[in-house]
């Protein structure tokens with residue numbers, strides 16, 4: 378039996394599912410196919426931040442207000458249902474290096490954060506307000522940030538989409554062909570045949586087409602740790618992390634009091650995509666950098682590794698790779714998947730359904746194919 382859809386989406390990570398969710402809400406029939414499974418790529422990171430401050434010197438991320446607004450719009454009215462896997466929290470970025478502190482404070486001055494959504498704390502202020510953290514040279518507080526459990530969140534969006542005419546195929550082998558005479562895509566699995574008018578590659582760091590889209594794959598690792606509740610400062614840390622996440626060239630955050638996540642490594646050269654000893658050591662050192670006492674207060678439960686895909690300018694890559702075949706791409710979310718999947722899935726949705734122009738900063742046309 379042939380099943381017909383409007384859109385095939387290849388890849389069930391943040392890019393694929395947010396786009397599919399938006400298309401489904403516009404009454405389009407969507408089928409998502411993931412070679413492995415839902416949120417089994419980079420989007421399976423145990424926890425991720427919607428972090429509007431970027432890089433070593435905490436520059437305000439481009440379009441960060443629009444991106445945070447687009448998250449708020451999707452979450453609106455669902456906060457209660459989502460409360461165990463998405464939480465709004467403040468983000469603190471202590472600067473443990475004097476050069477980083479100087480550059481970050483200058484950035485805060487010029488970045489024009491909307492309505493005091495971020496503020497610079499001097500060395501004295503940060504020490505006074507956050508005595509648990511190692512002494513620093515000052516730091517930034519961002520008031521509007523989120524912690525996500527991406528996999529749980531994506532599974533929730535999928536359950537909502539199933540109320541519409543949408544399907545997901547996981548962990549299967551399939552063949553795609555463009556049927557020129559019918560002007561449509563055909564996907565064949567061992568048991569079924571599906572057709573759809575358009576195809577979108579949301580395959581993260583893996584290339585599922587032949588066009589040469591530029592970018593690099595960067596491995597990242599996280600550790601999940603539990604707090605030793607007998608430690609004298611455990612209550613103070615628990616209270617602190619229920620209100621704040623910490624980002625200090627690596628992030629520490631939690632959604633439930635029992636499990637904290639420390640991420641992430643940035644590995645441009647790697648022989649294995651598995652977690653390894655050097656990742657564990659690096660992340661334990663990061664814990665120590667935040668507070669000397671942390672490594673002795675926690676034990677490691679889990680270690681995780683994933684690969685994120687980054688374009689040369691670290692902005693997503695969106696657009697059409699073959700106009701005749703109606704074949705498109707949405708990838709390159711790099712280390713800001715939460716922030717930008719929400720924003721640019723809306724741009725991609727409006728482009729596909731209403732032919733709206735794509736934002737210049739992310740269109741694939743900026744790279745000659």
Ligand SMILES: Cc1cc2nc3c(=O)[nH]c(=O)nc-3n(C[C@H](O)[C@H](O)[C@H](O)COP(=O)(O)OP(=O)(O)OC[C@H]3O[C@@H](n4cnc5c(N)ncnc54)[C@H](O)[C@@H]3O)c2cc1C
Nearest residue numbers: 388390391392412418419420425426581597683713714715
């Ligand atoms: C350690 C680490 C920490 C991170 N922390 C943060 C953070 O704090 N905040 C943040 O915003 N972002 C963070 N990120 C980045 C974020 O996870 C990614 O930007 C995001 O998950 C990318 O989503 P994606 O949908 O593009 O790719 P993926 O999630 O990788 O999804 C791609 C999917 O495509 C599937 N696929 C591949 N090839 C095929 C094929 N041929 N056919 C069908 N399916 C295919 C894969 O199985 C996969 O499920 C982190 C990433 C890592 C690795």
